[in-house]
Amino acid sequence: MRVLVIDPAGNGLDFAMRAQAHGHEVKLFKRPIPKNALIGKGLVTVVDDFKPWLRWADLIFNTDNTFYLVNLDAFRAEYPKAAVISASQESAQWELDRTEGQQVLRKHGIAVIPSREFADYDAAIAHVKKTDQRFVSKPSGDADKALSYCSDSPEDMVYMLQRWKKIGKLKTPFILQEFKPGIEMAIGGWFGPGGWNEGWCENFEFKKLMNDDLGMATGEQGTVLRYVPDSKLARKLLVPLTDALDKLAYVGYIDVNTIIDEKGTPWPLEFTMRPGWPTFNIQQPVHEGDCVEWLQDLAKGRDARVFVPDLVSLGVVLAIPDYPYSHLTKKEVAGIPIYNARPSMWKHIHPCEMMMGEDVPQKNGQAIMQGPMIVTAGDYVLVMTATGPTVQDAALTCYRRMGRLIVPNSPMYRTDIGRRLAKQLPQLQSHGYATNLNYSQMH
Numbered sequence: 001m002r003v004l005v006i007d008p009a010g011n012g013l014d015f016a017m018r019a020q021a022h023g024h025e026v027k028l029f030k031r032p033i034p035k036n037a038l039i040g041k042g043l044v045t046v047v048d049d050f051k052p053w054l055r056w057a058d059l060i061f062n063t064d065n066t067f068y069l070v071n072l073d074a075f076r077a078e079y080p081k082a083a084v085i086s087a088s089q090e091s092a093q094w095e096l097d098r099t100e101g102q103q104v105l106r107k108h109g110i111a112v113i114p115s116r117e118f119a120d121y122d123a124a125i126a127h128v129k130k131t132d133q134r135f136v137s138k139p140s141g142d143a144d145k146a147l148s149y150c151s152d153s154p155e156d157m158v159y160m161l162q163r164w165k166k167i168g169k170l171k172t173p174f175i176l177q178e179f180k181p182g183i184e185m186a187i188g189g190w191f192g193p194g195g196w197n198e199g200w201c202e203n204f205e206f207k208k209l210m211n212d213d214l215g216m217a218t219g220e221q222g223t224v225l226r227y228v229p230d231s232k233l234a235r236k237l238l239v240p241l242t243d244a245l246d247k248l249a250y251v252g253y254i255d256v257n258t259i260i261d262e263k264g265t266p267w268p269l270e271f272t273m274r275p276g277w278p279t280f281n282i283q284q285p286v287h288e289g290d291c292v293e294w295l296q297d298l299a300k301g302r303d304a305r306v307f308v309p310d311l312v313s314l315g316v317v318l319a320i321p322d323y324p325y326s327h328l329t330k331k332e333v334a335g336i337p338i339y340n341a342r343p344s345m346w347k348h349i350h351p352c353e354m355m356m357g358e359d360v361p362q363k364n365g366q367a368i369m370q371g372p373m374i375v376t377a378g379d380y381v382l383v384m385t386a387t388g389p390t391v392q393d394a395a396l397t398c399y400r401r402m403g404r405l406i407v408p409n410s411p412m413y414r415t416d417i418g419r420r421l422a423k424q425l426p427q428l429q430s431h432g433y434a435t436n437l438n439y440s441q442m443h
Contacts, residue, residue, distance in 0.1 A: 003292055004057035005029065006050050006086075008067040010036040010378070011277045014350040015061065016044045018284065018291045027053050031067055035327050038334050038377035042356025055079070059296045062086035065095060065274040083299035084251060087273045091248045095273040098140045098175050105268050108240040113259075113267045115177035121165035124176055128157050134179040137161070138270070148217055150179065180259045180267050183424045185433065187233040188255030188272070188279075191245050193301035199227040199309065200234040202434055203279060204421060205257070209324070211416045218324050222316040222417030223282050224391055227307035232432045233258065236266055251299050253280070264431030278383040281350035282315030285387050310436065314394035315350070315385040316402060318413045323379035336376040337361075339406035348385050348401055353378025381407070391418045391425075392440040 003024045005012045008031040016028045029050035030036040040046050047053060050068070054060065054075050062072060065087035072086050087095075094101045099117045106112055117140070118124040128135060135157045136150045151157035157176075163169070188201040203225035209215035237256045245254065255272040284291065286308040294304040320336060322329045333353075337360045341349055357375030384402045388394035395418045402413065422439045429435055 001025070001058040001292055001296065002056055003027070004050060004053045004060045006060065006062040006068055006072075007031075007036075008062075008064040009277075010039045010353060011275075011280075012061070012063040013040050013043065013352060013354065014281050014284070014383075015063075015291060016040065017351060020044055022290045022292060024292050027057070029053070035378060038355045039353050040355060041377065042372075043351070043354070043374070054082075058083060059292055059299070060084045060086065061295060063275060063277075063280075065092035083296045085295050085299060087252060088248065088250070091245075091250050091273050094271040096140070098138055098270060099173075101271045104241070104244065104271075105237075108244065110237060110240060110268060111265070113177050113180050113269070115175045117173050117175045119173050121161050124174075125158055125161050125165075127176065128154050128161070135176045136179055137174055137176055139174045177269075180261060182259040182261040182267070183428055184257065184269075185233065185260055185266075185428065186255055186257040187231060187237055188253055188276070189234065189238050190253055190298055192251045192298040193249070194298075194303060195242065195246070196238070197298060197303045197307070198305055199229060199307035200231040200238070201225055201227050201255070201279075201283065201307075202231055202233065202437070203255070203276075204418075205279075206414060206417050206420075209414075211414055213420075216324075220276070220278060220317070221414045222314070223276075223279055224312065224314050224394070224418045224421060225279065225282055225286075226312050226437065227286055227309055229309055232435075233266060237268055255279070260428060260431065260433060262427075264433075266433075278315055278317055278350065278352070281352075281383040282313050282385050284350065285348070285385050286311050286313045311387050312389065312391055312394045312437070313385060313387045314391065314398050314418055315383045316398055316413050316417050317352075317383055318381050318402065318405070318407070318411055320376060320379050320381060320407065320409050320411055323412065326379040331379075333379045333409075334375070334377050335360075336407065336409050337373055338375065338381070340404050341374065345401060345404070348398075350383040350385060352382055353380045354382065376407075381411070390438045390440050391421050394418070 001024045003019045003026045005016045005028045016026050020026045027047045028040050028044045029047050069089045073088050102112045132154050138148050186203045190197040205220050206222045207217050209218050253275050257269045258266040260266050288306045294306040297304040322331045326333050355377040358372050359370045360373045386394045386398035
């Protein structure tokens with residue numbers, strides 16, 4: 001098949017390479033910005049404009065929901081039978097406009113955490129002082145996820161709002177959401193004209209840069225996930241949205257992240273109306289068969305039943321300095337080799353910001369040779385994955401594989417992905433969530 005990957009944020013290289021390995025003809029389009037310039041060079045066919053290739057493609061896969069939706073909506077209106085995996089302008093707002101997303105949930109009988117949208121800092125500061133509560137701030141729209149902030153106290157929130165006001169860091173509008181203590185867990189599913197594909201993706205994100213959830217929020221440094229045939233969380237949060245998604249003619253992945261409190265009540269935090277990154281990479285080991293054919297089936301209303309049930313998949317992000325700020329510091333991050341990535345390892349390595357390099361020093365027997373090899377094309381280098389019957393089994397295998405790689409320039413990755421579930425899973429399971437998911441063989 002002919003596959004067009006529309007990749008605004010530079011996330012789709014792994015999928016493009018896997019599609020190519022399955023024998024498909026692939027064109028990769030990236031948003032033309034400096035950060036994306038080298039991604040995929042020498043690895044896949046990169047095109048500088050996606051529009052001439054829309055009618056050429058048997059499958060169009062859009063990795064994001066912030067750019068080019070006007071073009072894709074117009075194309076689908078003209079060619080309604082085209083196989084397009086993408087959010088529309090309307091469905092993307094469930095994620096990009098947090099206030100609208102909360103309204104969608106309420107409309108379908110799903111309780112949400114009380115929150116309020118603000119258009120200026122002074123009003124938000126006054127609200128925190130008046131209520132004297134702990135809040136979580138969340139920017140609306142396509143804002144830097146590092147600007148999401150969970151305060152420790154009302155005073156902490158007031159200070160951060162005053163700081164953002166002074167430096168103009170947080171873009172408006174934004175919401176202040178009451179803090180809810182509990183355990184974070186997400187539920188996702190794949191939806192198309194035939195409804196939900198069989199299998200719910202229960203997943204646990206690790207969003208902070210450092211071990212023990214310290215440091216800044218980066219979006220996601222690693223994730224534990226599995227597909228299950230039945231999920232209490234899906235019945236509560238995704239199934240009620242079926243008619244609304246069908247009305248939107250939604251085709252793709254939808255995920256709702258939640259906080260589950262001590263009483264077992266799930267409080268939805270936000271939608272993801274697109275593939276998650278690196279979640280989609282970490283889903284690949286538990287997707288059987290051709291990575292292109294099942295997506296075309298999804299777009300055509302067929303369920304290929306590709307998801308391996310109950311097998312744990314765990315993934316860890318490997319980055320290099322000055323991640324996550326290289327786009328600001330302008331530090332040179334391209335051309336750094338990834339040694340020991342042997343052919344047997346590649347099905348577990350998911351390239352992100354990588355390219356083919358030339359004249360890279362390599363050891364051949366006892367001699368140092370110069371030759372082409374895969375190198376970095378940015379600071380967000382790759383995702384390593386492993387599967388196993390338990391979280392601990394998957395983690396041990398994943399970190400063993402990661403330890404075999406040699407990457408100059410001080411590679412960084414968290415070494416505790418999955419560990420907090422040892423304590424959290426029994427609490428979740430007491431309320432009927434994540435049933436039969438074991439942290440280790442001893443549980």
